[in-house]
Amino acid sequence: MLHEPAAELGVDHASKRKTRLGIILFLVYAAIYAVFVIIGVLYTDLFGVKAIGNLNLAVVYGMGLIVLAALMGFIYNLMCSRMEDQMNGGAKI
Amino acid sequence: MIYDVSVWAIIIFLVFVAVVLGLSFYFGSRTKSASSYYAAGGTIHWGVNGIAFAGDYLSAASFLGICGMIAYAGYDGFLYSIGYLAGWVVALFLVAEPLKRLGKYTFTDALDSKFNSRGIKLTASISTLIVSIFYLIPQMVGAGDLVVPLLGLPHWAGVVIVGAIVIYIVATAGMTSTTYVQFIKGGLLITFSVILTIYILNNGFNLNPNENYHKFENISARIEGDQVVSTSNEKYQIVSQHQVGANTFVKLTADNINTWFKVEKVSDTLANLTEALNITSTSDGVTLYNGAPKSEKRFYQVGHFQKIIHNGVEVQETGPVGPFKFLSIMENSEVVLFKKVIFDDGDDKVTAFYQKPTKGSSILKPGLLLKVGKDSKLWDKINFLSLMIALFFGTSALPHILIRYYTVPSQRAARKSTIVAIVAIGFFYILTLYMGLGAMVNGVNDLESSNMSGPLLAKSFGIGIFSIISAIAFATVLGTVSGLIVASSGAIAHDFVDKYLKVEMTDIQKVRAGKFAAFGVGILAIILGILFKGMNVSFLVGLAFAVAASANLPSILMVIFWKKTTARGIASSIVVGIVSAVTIILLSPSMFERYGLPKADAIVPFDNPAIISMPLSFIVLVVVSLMTQKKKS
Numbered sequence: 203m204l205h206e207p208a209a210e211l212g213v214d215h216a217s218k219r220k221t222r223l224g225i226i227l228f229l230v231y232a233a234i235y236a237v238f239v240i241i242g243v244l245y246t247d248l249f250g251v252k253a254i255g256n257l258n259l260a261v262v263y264g265m266g267l268i269v270l271a272a273l274m275g276f277i278y279n280l281m282c283s284r285m286e287d288q289m290n291g292g293a294k295i
Numbered sequence: 296m297i298y299d300v301s302v303w304a305i306i307i308f309l310v311f312v313a314v315v316l317g318l319s320f321y322f323g324s325r326t327k328s329a330s331s332y333y334a335a336g337g338t339i340h341w342g343v344n345g346i347a348f349a350g351d352y353l354s355a356a357s358f359l360g361i362c363g364m365i366a367y368a369g370y371d372g373f374l375y376s377i378g379y380l381a382g383w384v385v386a387l388f389l390v391a392e393p394l395k396r397l398g399k400y401t402f403t404d405a406l407d408s409k410f411n412s413r414g415i416k417l418t419a420s421i422s423t424l425i426v427s428i429f430y431l432i433p434q435m436v437g438a439g440d441l442v443v444p445l446l447g448l449p450h451w452a453g454v455v456i457v458g459a460i461v462i463y464i465v466a467t468a469g470m471t472s473t474t475y476v477q478f479i480k481g482g483l484l485i486t487f488s489v490i491l492t493i494y495i496l497n498n499g500f501n502l503n504p505n506e507n508y509h510k511f512e513n514i515s516a517r518i519e520g521d522q523v524v525s526t527s528n529e530k531y532q533i534v535s536q537h538q539v540g541a542n543t544f545v546k547l548t549a550d551n552i553n554t555w556f557k558v559e560k561v562s563d564t565l566a567n568l569t570e571a572l573n574i575t576s577t578s579d580g581v582t583l584y585n586g587a588p589k590s591e592k593r594f595y596q597v598g599h600f601q602k603i604i605h606n607g608v609e610v611q612e613t614g615p616v617g618p619f620k621f622l623s624i625m626e627n628s629e630v631v632l633f634k635k636v637i638f639d640d641g642d643d644k645v646t647a648f649y650q651k652p653t654k655g656s657s658i659l660k661p662g663l664l665l666k667v668g669k670d671s672k673l674w675d676k677i678n679f680l681s682l683m684i685a686l687f688f689g690t691s692a693l694p695h696i697l698i699r700y701y702t703v704p705s706q707r708a709a710r711k712s713t714i715v716a717i718v719a720i721g722f723f724y725i726l727t728l729y730m731g732l733g734a735m736v737n738g739v740n741d742l743e744s745s746n747m748s749g750p751l752l753a754k755s756f757g758i759g760i761f762s763i764i765s766a767i768a769f770a771t772v773l774g775t776v777s778g779l780i781v782a783s784s785g786a787i788a789h790d791f792v793d794k795y796l797k798v799e800m801t802d803i804q805k806v807r808a809g810k811f812a813a814f815g816v817g818i819l820a821i822i823l824g825i826l827f828k829g830m831n832v833s834f835l836v837g838l839a840f841a842v843a844a845s846a847n848l849p850s851i852l853m854v855i856f857w858k859k860t861t862a863r864g865i866a867s868s869i870v871v872g873i874v875s876a877v878t879i880i881l882l883s884p885s886m887f888e889r890y891g892l893p894k895a896d897a898i899v900p901f902d903n904p905a906i907i908s909m910p911l912s913f914i915v916l917v918v919v920s921l922m923t924q925k926k927k928s
Binding site: 214217220221224225227228231232235238239242243244246247249250255256257258259260261264265267268269271272274275276278279282283286 | 374384392669
């Protein structure tokens with residue numbers, strides 16, 4: 203397995219802000235995931251309650267976590283790209 | 296089970312695999328130099344790279360294992376889908392960009408970038424090897440399972456065939472799965488999963504899954520006390536009766552065939568006997584499937600409804616349904632699941648699979664496999680918690696995933712690739728719920744192995760789609776196995792022998808060392824793939840995630856975020872993570888069952904180690920780092 207980088211990276215002035223954003227978004231998602239796990243451990247019957255239409259909470263929450271991951275990814279990319287454009291002067295990092 | 300082998304299935308399968316392998320060799324042969332190894336990443340669009348991510352990530356565990364687990368245990372299998380996908384959030388938000396800024400492209404080099412420590416090189420290379428082996432086992436098990444219905448060969452033969460092909464490929468061409476091949480595989484897997492899901496929805500639900508579905512017998516019996524004394528079907532003679540926990544089973548014989556029935560007491564004098572399937576290992580070494588040799592095909596495929604409730608009314612069939620209606624009907628209906636129980640009948644060992652009608656409302660929430668809920672014990676809850684932790688933190692700690700993240704040159708393209716991957720993988724995982732539930736009720740499940748539910752469901756819809764899906768799954772396994780063997784052999788030959796032991800070798804010797812290592816790891820993979828036959832592959836990958844999360848993730852996160860991390864802290868953390876995770880796994884109930892011992896005798900009362908081993912690894916890293924700070928002069 204080769205160990206060289208694929209390409210040289212320039213200086214990224216937005217890295218600290220992106221890292222902070224990443225941590226915030228991670229904590230938000232982790233909290234929502236944690237609530238899902240806590241319901242599973244302590245209040246399992248709650249998962250059987252109808253949530254949207256005829257779908258129960260387990261299905262809605264589970265699919266919701268999957269969809270939320272994609273949405274948060276989009277938001278993260280949008281905000282990071284904006285930070286890079288503002289702080290790196292348009293340079294490709 | 297014995298399957299009818301289709302010549303057309305074999306032809307389509309072989310053509311498909313040949314095309315994928317041919318592409319692999321073609322693109323692999325073009326990557327001669329270091330820069331060209333990554334050149335595909337330098338020129339590939341982030342959208343293509345994202346699908347390639349998905350093709351790389353969606354291994355046998357995802358398609359075979361999750362679909363199989365959902366087919367047998369409902370929502371508990373879907374928890375793996377949720378957890379596996381959630382892990383990408385950790386990778387995207389916490390690990391990917393900071394690690395990329397370190398400018399290193401393997402797990403070992405990333406950890407060692409600030410320290411140049413022999414301890415890190417040694418422990419990280421061992422960790423890569425162990426995680427790779429844990430990840431290899433389910434791929435080999437899945438490969439064996441795939442070959443059984445296609446070629447009619449036993450499981451071990453399938454494992455040996457895959458192992459031999461991959462050893463040959465890696466030892467001669469050194470194939471690693473390229474971005475192009477992974478893009479093709481990822482795209483095909485998702486496309487045909489969509490097609491299979493459309494088949495399932497269009498097929499709707501039917502009390503009788505197919506015209507060849509076995510009609511399970513229900514007969515009345517007279518009982519005295521708890522003993523069955525006679526049955527309403529005169530052809531049966533009563534042979535023996537056993538109490539196994541809360542269940543009673545009676546063996547009846549007719550025409551020299553023994554059949555086991557589960558006894559359900561109706562009153563003090565009457566009982567219902569429901570037919571169970573069984574595999575009996577006799578004292579003279581013969582294995583009988585429902586009382587006869589395997590070749591007589593008496594071990595039937597299973598999966599049917601007890602009743603179907605559609606718009607509040609009990610019906611025989613529903614016709615085509617939409618995706619939300621599908622789930623809603625499942626929830627309101629009742630499905631016959633099959634539960635396994637093992638007991639001794641004199642000198643014979645009996646594995647019985649008895650029918651258990653289960654409400655759809657129980658199937659579509661956690662609890663059938665993971666035992667959470669009001670009857671669960673503390674250890675069941677801890678096991679559930681531990682599994683969800685392992686799945687959430689495991690993805691971002693897998694060495695072979697981390698390296699693929701960096702096949703694009705810019706951070707922006709890398710981010711977009713990851714998001715495309717998350718969307719593609721997430722979409723696929725939503726489809727697994729439909730494929731798994733479809734397999735549950737379409738009479739296709741093989742009780743000997745849950746891993747084949749997806750392909751067997753495809754087979755019920757036609758040989759063409761079965762062959763193609765099996766070929767895609769097989770090619771996925773080949774790609775994943777070869778990638779893991781290359782990573783493992785690299786950890787041995789490059790990280791350990793070259794960098795750590797500093798053995799002087801010429802380039803030819805280095806290549807030879809890598810090939811020997813690949814051969815050794817390949818043989819080990821074959822042996823383990825045979826030994827772990829019958830285990831659900833998603834469950835096995837869950838264990839790999841736990842080892843990765845325990846051994847690797849604390850080091851990765853602390854190298855990125857904590858300036859006081861030291862080399863000794865990292866090395867100690869990796870060692871403690873591996874030892875604690877592997878020890879707990881080896882002493883767990885599932886492994887005790889594999890050793891042939893009662894699950895209840897397991898020294899550790901839960902299966903997934905992450906809840907213990909991951910925090911322990913973090914604590915060790917912090918403590919040792921604080922103890923080994925460099926003194927400021």
